[in-house]
Structures are given as structure tokens and as C-alpha cells.
Amino acid sequence: MFKYLFAKNEEIPPGTAAVYFGFSSILWFVIGTGLGSFNAAKLAFPDFVTGYEYFSFGHMRQVHVMAVIFGWISMAFAMAMMYITPALGNTRLWSEKLGIWNCFLWNAGLSLGLTLLWMGMTSGREYSDFPWFIDLVVLFGVILPLGINVWMTIMKRRTQGIYTTNWFFGSAVFMVWIVLLVGNLPEYFQLTGLTEAYLTWWFAHNVLGLWITPVAAAIAYYTVPKVTGNPLYSHRIGHLHFWSVVVFYSTPAAHHLMSSPLPEWLKSFASVEGVLILVPAIAFVSNLLLTMTGKWRFFVDNVEIKFTITGVLMAIPLNMQGGFQQTRAINWYIHGTGWIVAHAHLALLGFSTFLEAAAVYYGLQTIMRRKLYSLTLANFHFWFLLIGFTIYWVSMTIAGLIQGAAKIYEVPYIDTVIAEHPYMIARWVGGTMVFTGNLVWLYNMWMTARAGTAIPAGRLPHELAYER
Amino acid sequence: MAFREYKIGARLFGVALGLSMMITLYMPSLNIVEVGSTEMGLRKGLQYGRIGGFSVEDPFLKGEGKPLTVILKQDPRSGEQIEPVYAYVYKSGIPFTSAIRHPRIMGKGVEDLSLDTGRIGEATEKAGAVFVVSEGRWQGKKIHYIENATATRGWTPDVIMNSVTDADVRYIGAGKIMFVKEGCWWCHTLLPEETQDWQVFGAPPRLGDFNSESPTALGSDRKAPDLLHIGSRNSSREWMMMHFFNPRLVQPHSIMPRFDYLWGPADAQGNTIDYDKWRAEYNEYTAGKRIYPPDVPEPAANSEARKLIDFVLNLK
Numbered sequence: 001m002f003k004y005l006f007a008k009n010e011e012i013p014p015g016t017a018a019v020y021f022g023f024s025s026i027l028w029f030v031i032g033t034g035l036g037s038f039n040a041a042k043l044a045f046p047d048f049v050t051g052y053e054y055f056s057f058g059h060m061r062q063v064h065v066m067a068v069i070f071g072w073i074s075m076a077f078a079m080a081m082m083y084i085t086p087a088l089g090n091t092r093l094w095s096e097k098l099g100i101w102n103c104f105l106w107n108a109g110l111s112l113g114l115t116l117l118w119m120g121m122t123s124g125r126e127y128s129d130f131p132w133f134i135d136l137v138v139l140f141g142v143i144l145p146l147g148i149n150v151w152m153t154i155m156k157r158r159t160q161g162i163y164t165t166n167w168f169f170g171s172a173v174f175m176v177w178i179v180l181l182v183g184n185l186p187e188y189f190q191l192t193g194l195t196e197a198y199l200t201w202w203f204a205h206n207v208l209g210l211w212i213t214p215v216a217a218a219i220a221y222y223t224v225p226k227v228t229g230n231p232l233y234s235h236r237i238g239h240l241h242f243w244s245v246v247v248f249y250s251t252p253a254a255h256h257l258m259s260s261p262l263p264e265w266l267k268s269f270a271s272v273e274g275v276l277i278l279v280p281a282i283a284f285v286s287n288l289l290l291t292m293t294g295k296w297r298f299f300v301d302n303v304e305i306k307f308t309i310t311g312v313l314m315a316i317p318l319n320m321q322g323g324f325q326q327t328r329a330i331n332w333y334i335h336g337t338g339w340i341v342a343h344a345h346l347a348l349l350g351f352s353t354f355l356e357a358a359a360v361y362y363g364l365q366t367i368m369r370r371k372l373y374s375l376t377l378a379n380f381h382f383w384f385l386l387i388g389f390t391i392y393w394v395s396m397t398i399a400g401l402i403q404g405a406a407k408i409y410e411v412p413y414i415d416t417v418i419a420e421h422p423y424m425i426a427r428w429v430g431g432t433m434v435f436t437g438n439l440v441w442l443y444n445m446w447m448t449a450r451a452g453t454a455i456p457a458g459r460l461p462h463e464l465a466y467e468r
Numbered sequence: 469m470a471f472r473e474y475k476i477g478a479r480l481f482g483v484a485l486g487l488s489m490m491i492t493l494y495m496p497s498l499n500i501v502e503v504g505s506t507e508m509g510l511r512k513g514l515q516y517g518r519i520g521g522f523s524v525e526d527p528f529l530k531g532e533g534k535p536l537t538v539i540l541k542q543d544p545r546s547g548e549q550i551e552p553v554y555a556y557v558y559k560s561g562i563p564f565t566s567a568i569r570h571p572r573i574m575g576k577g578v579e580d581l582s583l584d585t586g587r588i589g590e591a592t593e594k595a596g597a598v599f600v601v602s603e604g605r606w607q608g609k610k611i612h613y614i615e616n617a618t619a620t621r622g623w624t625p626d627v628i629m630n631s632v633t634d635a636d637v638r639y640i641g642a643g644k645i646m647f648v649k650e651g652c653w654w655c656h657t658l659l660p661e662e663t664q665d666w667q668v669f670g671a672p673p674r675l676g677d678f679n680s681e682s683p684t685a686l687g688s689d690r691k692a693p694d695l696l697h698i699g700s701r702n703s704s705r706e707w708m709m710m711h712f713f714n715p716r717l718v719q720p721h722s723i724m725p726r727f728d729y730l731w732g733p734a735d736a737q738g739n740t741i742d743y744d745k746w747r748a749e750y751n752e753y754t755a756g757k758r759i760y761p762p763d764v765p766e767p768a769a770n771s772e773a774r775k776l777i778d779f780v781l782n783l784k
């Protein structure tokens with residue numbers, strides 16, 4: 001990588017930045033889920049690794065969350081943008097060199113940020129935990145260069161129209177930049193009180209709603225038509241999805257603070273808007289499932305589609321939960337319980353991760369022109385992720401319902417802790433399966449780069465999946 | 469952009485996002501700035517100091533640059549007995565809490581009284597100052613405001629600190645930093661819920677209860693009891709000490725981590741704490757080889773554990 005940092009743009013082979021981003025994301029995925037599994041072990045067995053400040057739960061939890069969001073998910077997004085945006089514009093990436101610098105700054109900034117968080121240098125605000133100077137690195141070293149590359153590639157495209165995926169990419173990078181800027185105002189200007197609390201959740205909500213969800217969806221809009229060969233079922237529904245994300249997903253931030261003393265009108269408004277998130281969700285899911293018409297065999301025999309469609313299917317329970325759990329009628333029961341942790345993992349480890357994993361699988365094979373080293377290992381990865389995640393989700397949902405009931409019936413708190421214990425162990429087992437699957441994935445991708453069969457010109461990787 | 473549709477689309481996008489920001493940011497901010505700070509809000513701001521997370525003056529979250537809370541039982545100048553007062557001592561150079569820097573955030577009324585009667589405008593960080601919370605009247609209503617006791621009563625930080633012993637000093641500001649740094653808020657909330665928590669965890673916070681606090685660390689994910697009013701439920705320093713050293717000493721089923729490392733190298737008597745020995749003895753105890761667990765060392769006056777306990781017991 002370092003040799004390209006100072007090379008001329010023309011001398012860098014196209015796709016290099018995407019490959020670097022791809023491997024970085026997988027590496028962060030392994031690290032992030034490893035940390036998750038470590039944290040889960042601590043919640044199940046509190047005396048597991050005890051007595052060291054740096055290994056205590058309170059120091060490690062945010063490192064896991066930030067590593068998976070800004071390392072795995074966001075880098076996989078960057079990887080997808082670096083190869084999908086030019087592919088859809090029938091052109092090259094605007095600046096491969098900027099892409100490589102972007103990847104370098106991103107890895108360096110994230111490693112620094114996570115180390116500081118780990119040491120306890122935190123802003124004390126969930127999801128915007130990084131100290132403010134790291135936020136500035138993220139704004140200007142991470143998101144802005146990415147945005148410039150994506151926007152310029154779209155401007156310099158050699159097609160007439162802009163495909164759905166690219167609207168989402170272009171606008172999501174812009175929106176997340178604004179969200180990072182505004183959401184961290186409390187840290188730059190030391191805002192206090194309810195303003196700080198509200199902006200914390202305004203940030204948290206919008207980073208999920210205007211970054212993680214739409215970009216993941218945009219990736220699926222590319223992968224499914226590309227691999228199956230079917231055109232997207234409907235561009236109109238794509239429009240509906242896009243505009244309803246912008247309008248409905250950017251407004252319900254206050255539903256994270258339903259039991260705080262925020263203005264009542266704001267909470268009610270957020271709640272209504274939150275239900276309306278079902279509009280983009282249904283548009284997205286139906287559009288993709290209808291695109292699959294006639295090509296459902298791919299769901300069985302193609303890894304990328306298996307991942308993508310599983311992710312899309314998970315968007316159904318995800319949004320059903322999301323839309324309704326934030327209304328007052330339900331929120332009081334499950335707020336702040338393990339149910340929410342299960343929901344967060346359904347969104348990030350279920351829905352989003354599965355879509356990005358497909359993009360990384362597909363992208364790395366296409367750019368490196370190498371067939372996947374082992375399809376068996378890829379299937380192993382898929383099933384470990386799916387089963388591990390399911391165990392996680394089921395156990396945390398049950399734990400959440402127990403906590404909810406205990407909260408309402410005012411059971412002595414310790415009885416809740418005791419009742420949850422088996423589910424904490426189950427969660428740890430499930431999460432460790434995910435981690436194991438990822439180790440296998442890293443190996444598989446590494447071997448693909450080193451020993452994968454070369455793909456002849458004019459062929460697509462998935463066409464060769466079952467050829468020797 | 470090539471197509472007219474894209475121009476229209478880009479503009480509509482701007483309008484939609486702008487509208488959404490107006491509704492979710494600008495409009496709530498109008499409501500929030502109107503909120504008058506309550507007594508609790510004023511006290512929280514004064515005792516925590518300027519900022520509770522990462523900041524330039526305390527980059528490693530050691531609890532530096534924070535005010536001290538002092539319980540005064542006698543007038544520091546005359547020595548007369550008085551009703552106990554909480555005095556918030558900002559020694560020279562300690563950054564003031566936001567309410568003093570920007571009195572506007574306390575809301576109308578509180579701001580006026582604090583400036584006119586409380587004379588907070590006269591306090592400077594360079595000289596340091598002592599603040600107390602007083603009661604006054606504004607438009608016929610009883611409200612609380614901040615009084616700059618250095619200006620109104622001649623209580624300078626030095627006068628106060630010379631009149632009290634360490635037993636009357638509470639390191640609440642530094643303790644809040646420990647709470648943030650150690651991630652207590654990943655398990656504990658500071659937000660009893662309006663719908664059902666009154667009985668066990670106490671009253672939910674009111675609108676003006678946080679005006680000068682940052683981060684609020686309300687917590688989102690409750691795996692443990694709410695702590696907003698823990699000091700009223702359990703005021704035992706001894707219990708807290710044992711519980712933080714090893715929660716399983718007092719609550720065998722607890723999943724709370726041990727915070728023994730906050731004790732630092734030596735205990736209150738200056739003896740080195742032998743953690744390995746303590747853990748070995750504790751393991752013998754859990755294995756049934758000892759009848760009593762080993763004694764928990766008393767935290768030193770300047771240890772992080774002491775600051776944390778000061779903070780927790782003050783959550784009333």
C-alpha cells in the first residue's frame with residue numbers, strides 16, 4: 001500500500017483502493033467480532049479476565065461497537081463504493097490515489113481512535129464516543145475524501161442516467177457528513193443538558209438511518225441484478241425508497257429517548273415518523289424480492305445471492321420491530337432491555353452485514369480477477385454467521401422480554417440478572433460462532449488472492465463457481 | 469448533471485433534508501432553551517464542572533480540572549454554626565461550568581437572579597470562586613439561582629479549604645469522570661422511566677434537571693439498577709466500598725465487574741495493596757476453604773475509588 005501512496009495516479013492499477021478497503025474491512029470484521037465475543041464472555045462470566053482496567057467491560061464495549069461500525073461496515077461500504085460507482089458509470093474511479101490515501105487515513109485514524117477509547121478517553125456519548133479530534137479526522141480524513149471520490153466519479157460517468165445505487169451512494173455520503181458535523185456539536189462547543197442528550201441520539205439515529213441502512217440497500221440494488229442478470233424490478237419503487245428514506249428516516253431521532261423529559265410533541269412526532277419508516281423498508285424488500293423472479297435457484301447455489309437475499313429477508317423482521325417498538329405502546333416495555341441489543345444486531349449483524357459481505361465477496365473476486373478459493377469455506381462462513389446470529393438474536397430477545405417483565409412487575413433487580421444468565425451464555429456461544437466464521441472468511445479471501453483460479457476475460461466470477 | 473430531472477431532484481433533496489433538520493433540530497431547540505433550570509440542575513452543573521468526558525484540560529480522564537464540593541457546617545469566616553450548605557469550590561484556574569460561562573442556558577429568571585442577586589458575572593476563573601445555590605423569587609414564583617459566594621459573602625476558595633477537613637470534601641466532579649471513563653453507564657442508566665420506575669428507582673428527571681451537565685450519560689441499555697437516586701436508597705460507604713472492590717462479596721450473583729484497580733497502589737493507611745494475595749484468598753473463600761472473605765482495603769483519600777464513591781453516594 002505504501003508504495004502507492006506516492007505513486008502517480010495513472011500508475012496505480014484500477015481497483016487497488018477497493019481491494020485495500022476490502023481486506024481492511026474483513027480484518028476489522030474479525031477484530032470487531034472478536035471483541036464482541038470477549039465482551040459477551042464478560043457479561044456471562046464477570047470474573048473472566050478481571051482486575052485489569054483495560055480489559056474491563058466498560059472500556060471494551062465501545063471499542064467493539066466502533067470497530068464494527070467504522071471498521072467493518074463503513075469500510076465495506078467504501079470498498080463497495082470504490083468499485084460499484086465506477087462500474088455503474090462505465091468509467092474509472094475518479095482518483096485511485098485519493099482512494100488509497102483515504103484507506104490509509106481511515107485505518108490509521110480508526111486504530112488511533114480505538115486505542116484512545118480503549119484507554120478510557122471517551123466523550124461519554126454513545127455512538128459518538130470518540131473524542132472530538134478523532135471526530136474531525138473522521139469528517140475530513142475519512143468521509144470527505146470518500147465523498148469527493150464518489151461524487152466526482154458520478155459526475156464524470158460515461159452513461160446518461162444515474163442508476164439507483166449511485167443516487168444512494170452519493171447522497172448517503174453527503175448526509176453522513178452533515179450528521180457527523182451536527183451530531184458532534186456538543187463536543188466542539190460543549191453543549192450541555194437535554195441538548196447534548198438529544199443530539200447524541202440524533203446522531204446515533206441518523207448515522208444508522210442515513211448511512212448504514214441506505215448504503216446497504218444500495219449495495220443490494222447492485223448485487224442482485226448483476227449476479228442474477230435480471231433487471232431491477234421497478235425504478236419507481238426505487239424512487240419511493242430513496243425519497244422516503246430522506247424524508248422519514250431523518251426525523252424520528254427522539255424515539256430513542258421516549259422516557260426522557262423531551263418536549264412531548266417531539267416524541268409523538270418521532271413516533272409517527274418512525275412507523276413511516278416501514279414505507280422505505282417495504283419498498284426496498286419488495287423491489288428486490290421481485291427482482292429475483294425466476295432466478296430463485298441463485299439463492300441456493302450462489303454465495304453472493306445467498307448472503308444478499310438472506311440480508312434482505314432479515315430486513316422484514318428488522319423493520320417490523322423497528323417501526324413498532326418505538327411507539328409509546330410498546331416502547332415502555334422493551335426500552336433499555338436486551339431486546340434492543342438483539343434489534344441492533346439484527347440491523348447490523350443481520351441485515352447490513354449480510355449485504356456487505358456479499359459485496360466484498362463479489363467485489364474482491366471481480367477486481368482481482370480470481371475465483372473464490374473455496375466455495376465450501378464460503379458456505380461454511382454463511383452458515384456460521386447465520387446460525388451464530390440467530391442464536392444471538394433469539395437469546396437476547398428472550399433476555400429482553402425477561403428484563404421487560406421484571407421491570408414492570410418490579411422484581412428485585414438481582415433476580416433479573418440471575419434469570420438472564422443462561423441467555424448471556426447462549427449469546428456468547430452464538431457470537432463466537434460468528435467470529436469463527438469470520439476467521440475462516442479471512443483465510444478464504446487471502447487464499448483467493450494468492451491461489452484463486454484466474455477468471456478469463458469476459459466472464460463473471462459467479463459463472464465459474466462450479467467449474468474446475 | 470445532464471438531465472433537468474437531476475437538477476430538480478437535487479433541489480428537492482436539499483429542501484427535504486433542510487425541512488427535516490428544521491423540525492428535528494431547530495424547533496426542539498426553541499423549547500429546550502426556554503427551560504428554567506431546577507435546583508437539581510444547578511447543583512449538578514456546579515458540582516461536575518465544565519465537561520465530563522474527554523476535554524483538553526483532562527485528556528486522560530483522570531478527574532483533573534474539576535471543582536470540589538464542600539459541606540459547610542459553620543460559616544468559614546466567622547466560625548458560627550449554620551445550616552449545612554453545599555459550597556462548590558473552583559480553585560484558581562479550574563474551568564467554570566457552562567451555567568456560569570453562558571448564564572443564558574439556565575433559562576430566564578434563573579439567569580436574571582444569578583446575575584443580579586447572585587453576582588456570578590463577577591467571578592473569574594483566574595482568581596477562582598465559590599458558588600452556592602440559593603432560593604429567590606422571580607415573578608412571584610420561588611426559584612433557585614446560583615450565588616457567587618466569593619462576591620456576596622467573601623468566601624474565597626482558600627478561606628473555605630482552610631476551614632474544613634478532608635472528611636467534608638466530596639470529589640463529585642472527579643467521580644463523574646470515573647463514572648464516564650469506567651463505562652458504568654453501559655450497564656446502569658441515570659434515567660428512571662416515566663411509565664413504571666417510580667416505586668423502585670425513584671422519580672424520573674424533570675425538564676430542567678440537566679441544564680449545565682455534559683455528558684448526561686443517561687444510558688440506553690439497562691443491565692443493572694438505575695442509579696439516579698441510588699444515594700437515597702443506599703447511603704452506606706462501607707457497602708459501596710466492598711461492592712466496588714468485588715461486587716460478589718455483597719451480591720454473589722452480580723455480573724458487575726470488579727473495580728478493585730481504582731484503589732491504586734496503596735490504601736488509606738498508606739500500606740501497599742497486595743492484589744494477588746487478596747485474589748488468592750478470595751478464591752479460597754469461594755472454594756469454601758475459608759470462612760470469611762479477606763478484608764477490603766479502605767481506599768486512599770486521593771484514590772479514584774474514593775472519588776467514584778463520593779459521586780455515587782451523592783446521586784440522591
Ligand code: HEM
Pocket residue numbers: 032033034035036037038039040043061064065068069072073340341344345348349353427428430431432434435654688689691
Ligand atoms: C458485524 C457484526 C456486529 C455489529 C455490527 C455489532 C454491533 C453492535 C452494536 C451497534 C452494539 C450496541 C448495541 C446497543 O447499544 O443496543 C453492540 C453491542 C454488543 N455486541 Fe455487537 N455487533 C456485531 C457482532 C457481535 C458479535 C459477533 C458479538 C459476540 C457475541 C457481539 C457482542 C456484543 C455485545 C456483548 C455487546 C454489548 C451489549 C450490551 O451492552 O448489552 N457483537 N454490537
